[in-house]
Amino acid sequence: MKSLQLILSNPRYFAPAFVFTSLNIWFGTWAIYIPSVKEKLQIDKADLGIAIFFLSLGVFTVFPIASKIINKIGVGRATWFGVVFNSVLALFPLIAPNYYSLCIALFLFGACNGLTDIAMNTLVTEIEKEDKQNFMSAAHGFFSLGGVIVGLGSFLIPLIGSPFLHMLITVILVLIINVFLKKRYYHITAAPVEKEPFSLKLFKPLLVLGIIGFVSMGSEGGIIDWSALYLKEVVLAPEALIGSGFLAFSAMMTFGRFLGDGISQRIGSIKLVALGAFIAIIGYVLVLSENSILAIVGFALNGLGFSVMVPELFRIGGNVKGVESSQGVAFIAGTGYSGFLLGPVILGFLAEGFTLKTSFWALLGCAALVLFLTIVLNTKKTT
Structure with missing residues (x-):
């Protein structure tokens, strides 16, 4: 529990850990409204499966280029940009007017999820190297905690009555917290590595x-x-x-x-x-x-x-x-x-x-x- 105490007592560690929580909150809030989107667009399970495949396709598309983006702009900035773009893109699947726009929205949301996932894990790796402190596992615990928060938030569904409004409130609250925390990691770049030729x-x-x-x-x-x-x-x-x-x-x-x-x-x-x-x-x-x-x-x-x-x-x-x-x-x-x-x-x-x-x-x-x-x-x- 030392790493949990470390995260809760020091903003330098809490800031990246909260990005883990944020990622699962965005994704989980979308997930609980999948039945509503299916009903709204009047699509069957097969069409829904294909739409969700586009979410996965977006994730896989960004994986080969993620490290180049992160190294180019810096791991701290890449993590922050992931937070901002996820905050925007999380809204679009819930307001997609038709099936094709849903697929496009999910592809972009998936790509941003994938980039943020790699950026935030790289960020924790770099902080661990700098500070010689281990908190990667606890950071993933905060990701799991995001799912718990979404589950508790689902009790508000009858009160809010609108998937888009629910997501908008969620996005605004999560983004505000991240705005106050970003200064703790925004400047961090990956330490140079003496690369070896492929073998x-x-x-x-x-x-x-x-x-x-x-x-x-x-x-x-x-x-x-x-x-x-x-x-x-x-x-x-x-x-x-x-x-x-x-x-x-x-x-x-x-x-x-x-x-x-x-x-x-x-x-x-x-x-x-x-x-x-x-x-x-x-x-x-x-x-x-x-x-x-x-x-x-x-x-x-x-x-x-x-x-x-x-x-x-x-x-x-x-x-x-x-x-x-x-x-x-x-x-x-x-x-x-x-x-x-x-x-x-x-x-x-x-x-x-x-x-x-x-x-x-x-x-x-x-x-x-x-x-x-x-x-x-x-x-x-x-x-």
Whole structure:
């Protein structure tokens, strides 16, 4: 909890952490109004799926050029510009007059989300290097906190009565807070790195990190999308407990991220990722027991295990020797986000072709793969 105390007591650390919170508030507020947009534009689920694909397409489009933009204008300025443009672009999907304008609005919103994601993770990496303080994991905890704020804000929906007005109020409040905080990071630029010419030796640690990111975020996405159905159809849990798996997963995810930095300082990033994978393996064993209480405890352990993986991957990726921090972070973000999107789809095919329980056996195998890869990384001593 030292990193949480650090963030809450020092504006230098709170300012970038609040950008993490902001990103999830913008995205989450849009997400809760997806049914309203679908109804307003009178589109079916297939059309809605394509529109949401444009959101993902925007994210992926910006990944290859994000590091160049960040290095060109400075990581602090890139983060601030991301805040400003997200504040504007978050409004457009809710006022899109037709389906095609919705797709365009979501593409632009996704692109800005992707750039801000890479910029803010690079910013935290640079501050950690300058101050020799770890707070990446806690910053990701603040991202999770943004989702909690959105959930609480959803109770205001009947009172406000307008998706656009709700988003406008949200955007204004979040932007005002960021305006007061931007001076804490606006001037920060990435420290120059002595770049090495491309070689397989240089790329190999990034490739291993990318695979871990793909697998771990794919597993995270799979649990988010399939845990309730698993409890209902496989475990045959009581109706009242069907949502408990996701709740336990999310709560422990947030809790674990506030603990991660202190543990990382003691044992190192790679060992912490390995520990997270080991905890996740135990969680999957409990989930596969098909006992309601044990399965829910298992999902909680999954949340605890996965909570530290992604923040530590960003930290490792931003410190790979011979690679600019923004490039390392962009690579991890790209592979990880690919897994987050494709993981639930792959699990869906497995569930359809075999059984839903087979999908969770596959997730257990993924956690074991992450544990193996961290052992490989540790022998390479990339950090």
